Amino acid sequence: MSGHSKWKTIKHKKALTDAKKSKHFSKVIREIEVCARAGGGDPAANATLRTLLEKARDINMPLENATRAIKKGTGELAGEAYEAYTYEGYAPHNIAVMIEVLTSNKNRTISELRHVFNYKSGILGTTVGWMFDRKGVITFENKKPHTEDELLELLIDYAVDDISVDDDMVSITMDPKALEQVKHALVSAEIPVKDAQLEWVAKDSVALNESQTNQVLDFLDALEDLDDVQNVFSNLG
Numbered sequence: 001m002s003g004h005s006k007w008k009t010i011k012h013k014k015a016l017t018d019a020k021k022s023k024h025f026s027k028v029i030r031e032i033e034v035c036a037r038a039g040g041g042d043p044a045a046n047a048t049l050r051t052l053l054e055k056a057r058d059i060n061m062p063l064e065n066a067t068r069a070i071k072k073g074t075g076e077l078a079g080e081a082y083e084a085y086t087y088e089g090y091a092p093h094n095i096a097v098m099i100e101v102l103t104s105n106k107n108r109t110i111s112e113l114r115h116v117f118n119y120k121s122g123i124l125g126t127t128v129g130w131m132f133d134r135k136g137v138i139t140f141e142n143k144k145p146h147t148e149d150e151l152l153e154l155l156i157d158y159a160v161d162d163i164s165v166d167d168d169m170v171s172i173t174m175d176p177k178a179l180e181q182v183k184h185a186l187v188s189a190e191i192p193v194k195d196a197q198l199e200w201v202a203k204d205s206v207a208l209n210e211s212q213t214n215q216v217l218d219f220l221d222a223l224e225d226l227d228d229v230q231n232v233f234s235n236l237g
Helices: 006-017 021-039 047-058 063-074 106-119 148-154 176-188 210-224
Strands: 083-091 095-103 132-141 160-166 169-174 195-202 229-234
Touching (some): 021 047, 021 095, 021 229, 047 063, 083 210, 095 106, 095 210, 106 210, 169 176, 176 195
Antiparallel strands (some): 083 095, 095 229, 132 169, 160 169
């Protein structure tokens, strides 16, 4: 199936091997807090919270950190109230970007985003959402390895849009409603899922030369390094 994206591959490899543990912890903790506040603190009744707790385990986050985040989200412990926002714009070379943030101070977040966009030749505030679809995305390390045909046969009964095998990584894109079902099917087949979430997936990707690509990757990395930024999505091919 089609759909190779250099940025998507790099992004997920980074998510699975991120050396910046403390920053990675803080991003997941914020997600857990907001998820518990919106859907309750019982993982059995909150599928998104279950996924986040699995992500916390995968990055070796101490259990007490996740428990504390849940209690802050449900109001059992005091904590900052984080709000979710999505910002849109262009990276260098007309690459569209969607930025998801969780912040307790919207003015601070906008100021930090503007600094990155202005300093690194981007344009913040231009509507690009029409270039993306909201999809479920599952990514895992292809240790066995599995071929696209094998995975397609395993998932033939589900609303899967795309399966991309790139070296040692597999990315599967699907209807958002099928995310939990596909994840369960993979786990039942003893395929360890490391990342399962909703993402903004570009309808079409844009290919650049190596120099341009490196400039865009530098821009995207600068965005992801901001404390309030949770996820960055682009149409870089």
